Each structure stands twice: as structure tokens, then as C-alpha cells.
Amino acid sequence: MPPTALDVQIEKQLADFTLEVAFRTSERPLSVLGASGAGKTMLLRCIAGIENPIRGRVVLNDRTLFDAEKRIAVPARDRQIGMLFQNYALFPRRTVAENLAFGFADDDRVRRDRKVSSLVERMQLGGLESRYPRELSGGEQQRVALGRALGIEPQALLLDEPLAALDTHLRSQVEMQLQNTFATYRRPVLLVTHNIEEAYRLGEDLLVLVRGKVAAFGPKDEIFQRPPSAEVARLTGCKNISRARMNADGSVGALDWGCRLRVGHSIAKAPKYVGIRAHHIDFIEAGGAQAGTENVFPCHLSQSSETPFRITLFLALDSRTDTANETPLQAEVPKEKWQRFRDSPFPWHVRLAPESLFLMNE
Amino acid sequence: MDWSPLWISLATSITATVLTFVLGLSAAAWRESRAGFAAALIDGIFLLPLVLPPTVVGFFLLLLFGRNGPLGKLLMQFGATIVFSWPATVITATVVAFPLMYLTARAALEQIDPHLLQAARTLGASEWRVFREIALPQAWPGILAGTILSFARALGEFGATLMVAGNIPGKTETIPIAIYFAVEADEIHRALLWCGVDVAISLVLLSGLYLWTRQGHPLRSGWGYD
Numbered sequence: 189m190p191p192t193a194l195d196v197q198i199e200k201q202l203a204d205f206t207l208e209v210a211f212r213t214s215e216r217p218l219s220v221l222g223a224s225g226a227g228k229t230m231l232l233r234c235i236a237g238i239e240n241p242i243r244g245r246v247v248l249n250d251r252t253l254f255d256a257e258k259r260i261a262v263p264a265r266d267r268q269i270g271m272l273f274q275n276y277a278l279f280p281r282r283t284v285a286e287n288l289a290f291g292f293a294d295d296d297r298v299r300r301d302r303k304v305s306s307l308v309e310r311m312q313l314g315g316l317e318s319r320y321p322r323e324l325s326g327g328e329q330q331r332v333a334l335g336r337a338l339g340i341e342p343q344a345l346l347l348d349e350p351l352a353a354l355d356t357h358l359r360s361q362v363e364m365q366l367q368n369t370f371a372t373y374r375r376p377v378l379l380v381t382h383n384i385e386e387a388y389r390l391g392e393d394l395l396v397l398v399r400g401k402v403a404a405f406g407p408k409d410e411i412f413q414r415p416p417s418a419e420v421a422r423l424t425g426c427k428n429i430s431r432a433r434m435n436a437d438g439s440v441g442a443l444d445w446g447c448r449l450r451v452g453h454s455i456a457k458a459p460k461y462v463g464i465r466a467h468h469i470d471f472i473e474a475g476g477a478q479a480g481t482e483n484v485f486p487c488h489l490s491q492s493s494e495t496p497f498r499i500t501l502f503l504a505l506d507s508r509t510d511t512a513n514e515t516p517l518q519a520e521v522p523k524e525k526w527q528r529f530r531d532s533p534f535p536w537h538v539r540l541a542p543e544s545l546f547l548m549n550e
Numbered sequence: 551m552d553w554s555p556l557w558i559s560l561a562t563s564i565t566a567t568v569l570t571f572v573l574g575l576s577a578a579a580w581r582e583s584r585a586g587f588a589a590a591l592i593d594g595i596f597l598l599p600l601v602l603p604p605t606v607v608g609f610f611l612l613l614l615f616g617r618n619g620p621l622g623k624l625l626m627q628f629g630a631t632i633v634f635s636w637p638a639t640v641i642t643a644t645v646v647a648f649p650l651m652y653l654t655a656r657a658a659l660e661q662i663d664p665h666l667l668q669a670a671r672t673l674g675a676s677e678w679r680v681f682r683e684i685a686l687p688q689a690w691p692g693i694l695a696g697t698i699l700s701f702a703r704a705l706g707e708f709g710a711t712l713m714v715a716g717n718i719p720g721k722t723e724t725i726p727i728a729i730y731f732a733v734e735a736d737e738i739h740r741a742l743l744w745c746g747v748d749v750a751i752s753l754v755l756l757s758g759l760y761l762w763t764r765q766g767h768p769l770r771s772g773w774g775y776d
Binding site: 264267268270339 | 663670671684
């Protein structure tokens with residue numbers, strides 16, 4: 189199969205901002221991450237041809253689907269792009285088999301039946317062929333919708349919040365099925381989500397959308413490890429972001445935490461922010477490194493919040509000077525570890541490892 | 551006993567309902583995808599027959615189809631006159647029933663989840679197929695309600711029909727007109743009989759339609775897709 193690529197460069201006026209996105213993606217599944225209302229769904233709708241941008245172009249494998257200048261706008265029905273809608277949009281008066289066959293209804297009966305049974309097998313829908321959508325579970329509905337979209341042998345696949353409508357316990361299972369589907373699909377896949385973990389697990393590349401603009405685009409690990417901006421850091425789940433100031437000695441002052449830090453990787457010219465992920469904060473247990481060691485700080489617990497297996501600790505560093513304005517550091521610790529030091533006397537000592545810290549220019 | 555008003559009424563109402571169904575539904579589907587001042591104005595024109603007194607509707611139709619009216623003249627060239635003929639009963643019944651079909655069909659079409667239509671389009675369906683196979687079955691209960699209302703309105707049409715089609719026994723005399731003239735002529739029993747017939751037709755047809763729609767989806771079996 190020749191390499192395939194989706195080239196998108198569009199501009200579309202939305203209610204309170206302009207969606208302005210440009211990127212190119214090929215066979216690596218691309219997660220589009222953004223808060224609700226960032227324009228993610230509109231981006232998919234513009235690619236699918238349900239909406240038309242005001243400027244720009246959409247090119248799929250050398251086939252121009254949209255070009256504002258050349259006044260080309262291929263209608264959705266001719267784009268051969270499979271779209272999975274957030275609510276699945278299954279046709280309620282059609283059975284599973286009829287839903288699956290909708291995209292190739294013109295085929296003769298034999299061909300159609302063969303295609304339906306191959307989709308049924310691929311989507312693990314055996315025995316459900318004559319059911320109606322309302323008689324299916326959420327996970328089954330999702331599989332029917334995905335199978336229906338794959339039935340047109342689409343040149344690209346767009347998924348709008350594919351897991352949002354599912355119960356939590358179904359998600360990991362459905363996620364794995366999606367990963368398997370992507371693995372065999374080998375064509376551009378765009379997946380829109382507001383869930384950081386979904387975006388990370390399902391995509392190989394990541395595009396972060398903030399108020400209609402691309403805030404980050406690239407391989408997911410790069411973006412998670414070195415978010416280019418505070419906004420992206422926050423959107424990718426970073427809990428600790430402080431205003432930063434470069435000191436003459438090469439250390440970085442974290443203004444909101446009240447400490448001086450050594451940062452591992454090459455330092456940007458004038459970093460505005462410094463960040464560290466909550467699970468990267470180390471606790472030095474009794475007998476470990478002492479205060480005064482690089483990036484180790486004494487601190488007090490100001491608050492905590494528990495989930496079943498982890499605990500989030502809100503820590504105030506003792507080195508702080510301006511108590512009113514400082515944001516506590518959030519550290520996330522497995523409960524077993526927490527049990528070991530919860531009763532130790534204050535101050536506790538935390539280490540912000542230089543290699544875990546990252547700087548941001550905006 | 552002359553039963554002709556019964557047959558005329560049935561033929562008129564059924565023909566008018568079929569016409570209204572097609573016209574009202576097409577108008578609703580056309581209007582659904584449009585917005586703006588022109589569309590709103592057209593909306594108003596479509597709904598006029600519902601709010602205007604039947605005499606006004608009848609008078610306009612007379613102006614339109616009369617000897618000197620634009621449509622009347624045009625038809626005259628083909629040797630056809632509409633006024634005081636059976637087609638006039640159909641035209642008046644269609645005009646007064648149209649707004650009901652239009653309104654209910656539009657409301658029903660607007661209720662459809664737009665994602666269903668968009669999904670069908672991304673799956674390669676033409677606009678006609680989207681309408682026939684997705685929109686129509688989804689909107690079917692509302693469309694059916696509109697059809698029933700249109701039939702009821704057509705069957706009960708009196709004022710405009712009297713003005714445009716007159717009262718020609720065996721030709722344009724429908725049941726409501728027969729009742730009116732029976733009462734005028736003090737033939738109370740005849741009036742009562744026609745009233746009874748009217749009630750019976752309405753009951754049979756409306757409850758029949760109701761039962762029919764309860765048996766699954768008529769479009770599934772009737773419109774032949776699988």
C-alpha cells in the first residue's frame with residue numbers, strides 16, 4: 189500500500205474564536221487533545237465535509253477535498269472518510285446488520301452479506317446482527333458505529349470522543365479494541381478527546397488545541413516530557429507550574445514555590461515557567477539525602493486528597509518567603525509509600541529531580 | 551337517497567390529502583435547510599390559509615382561477631375551467647389543508663438528530679437517500695400526524711369550497727355542503743344522516759390509521775429497502 193497522508197490547513201470562524209489549524213499526519217494515529225469547546229469537534233467536521241472552513245485546504249492522499257481558493261468542496265458523501273460520532277449516530281430503525289451495510293447498500297446481496305459478516309467478525313458483533321441499536325450496550329453500539337464507518341473502506345478515520353459515552357469499566361476494554369483496529373488500519377486516524385490518558389494511550393502523535401490554535405504538535409512523549417508552554421503542560425495533566433526566573437548562577441528561581449532549582453537539560457534563554465509532574469516529586473525518607481543537597485527542600489503538608497490507591501499531597505516548602513502568594517506543590521504518591529512516611533515528623537524532605545523539571549517559554 | 555356527497559367528499563379528501571402530503575412534505579424538506587428573511591416570508595405565505603377566514607381563501611382562489619385570473623386564463627387555453635368543477639373542491643381542500651401538513655412535517659423533520667443525517671452523508675448517501683431512508687422514517691410519526699390532520703381538514707372544508715366550487719349536486723356537493731343546504735331547506739333528517747356519516751368516516755379512518763401505525767413501522771415494509 190502506498191503511504192497515505194492527510195494534510196490539513198484550515199480556518200473557521202467559531203462563536204468566540206477562530207479555529208486555525210495546520211498539520212500533516214500519516215499512518216501514526218493522532219490524538220487531538222483540548223478542553224471542551226477548543227474546536228476539536230469542528231476540526232473533525234471540517235475534515236469530514238460536514239462543515240466548510242472559510243479558508244485553507246484539506247488534502248487526503250493527493251486528493252483535494254477542500255480548497256477555499258480553488259473553490260473546491262467535495263461533499264461529505266464523496267470524501268471516503270469514516271467518522272465516528274460522539275453519540276455514535278446509529279440509525280435507530282435499522283438492525284446492526286443494516287447499520288453496518290448502510291455504506292455499501294448498492295452492492296449486490298452476496299457481496300453485501302460477505303462484507304457484513306466480515307465486519308461482524310472484525311468488530312466481534314456475532315449474534316447481534318438482527319438487534320436494534322437500543323438493544324445494545326454502549327460498547328456494542330460503539331463497535332457497530334466503528335464497523336459501519338470502516339465498511340466504506342475509508343481513506344481516513346475520524347473519531348470524536350470515542351470513549352466519552354462509555355461507562356468507566358468498559359473503557360479500557362474498548363480502548364484495546366480501538367488500538368487493535370488502528371494497528372491494522374494503517375491510514376490516517378484522528379482521535380479527538382479531552383481525556384489526557386486516552387489521548388496518550390490511543391495516539392502516537394499528539395496535537396494540543398487551545399482555543400482553536402495548535403498549542404503543540406508532535407510525538408506524544410516529547411510533548412508530555414517537554415511541554416512547550418504552560419498551557420500545554422496544564423492540558424497534559426501537569427499539576428505543578430510556577431513562574432520562573434533565571435538566576436545569574438544558572439539556577440532557576442521558582443517564584444510560586446519559593447525555591448531555587450537546578451534544571452537538568454539545556455536551559456532556554458528566558459524561561460517564563462518551570463514545571464514538574466505530581467508523580468515525579470520524590471520523598472526523601474529518613475536516612476536519605478539531607479536539606480542543602482541539590483533540589484532537596486524541607487516542607488510541610490498543608491492539605492491532602494485521596495483516591496482509592498493514590499494520595500495527592502499539597503506541600504508548602506519551608507524556604508518560601510511570601511506565604512500569601514505561593515502555590516503549594518502537588519505530589520502524587522502510591523498509598524503504600526505514603527503509609528511509610530505519613531507519621532514521620534515535619535519537616536519532610538522532597539526532591540525535585542533536575543531531569544524531571546522542565547522549562548517553558550510561554 | 552342520493553349518496554353522491556359521500557363519494558365526492560371521499561374522493562376530494564383523499565386526493566387532497568395525497569397532494570398535501572407531497573406538497574407539504576417537499577415544502578417542509580426544502581424549508582428545513584434554509585434560513586433568512588426570504589425563507590421566513592415564504593413561511594408566512596405557506597401558513598396564511600390556516601389563519602385567513604375560508605371566505606378570504608375562497609375569494610383569492612376565485613381571483614386566481616376565475617375567468618380573468620392568471621391561472622384561469624392559462625387553463626382556459628387548454629379548454630379547462632376550474633371554477634364550479636370537481637377539481638375546485640380538491641384545490642380548495644388542498645390549499646386549506648397544506649399548512650397543517652407543512653407545519654407538522656417541518657416540526658418532525660427539525661426533531662431529527664442532525665448527527666444521523668450527517669453520519670449517513672459520511673457513509674456516502676446522496677441527499678435523496680438521506681431524506682428517504684433516514685429523515686423520513688425518523689420523522690414518520692409527525693408526518694403521519696400531519697397527514698391525519700390534513701385529511702380531517704380536507705374532509706371538513708366548507709367555506710372556500712362553497713365559494714369556488716359551488717353546490718352542484720353530483721359534482722361538487724360534498725358532505726359539509728350537503729349538510730348546510732339540508733339545514734337550509736329544513737330537511738333535518740337528511741342533515742342528521744350526513745352528520746352521522748361524517749362522524750363515522752372520521753372515526754373509522756382516524757382509528758384505522760392509528761392502529762396501522764402501531765404495527766411497527768409502515769415504511770419498513772412499504773418502501774422496500776433492506
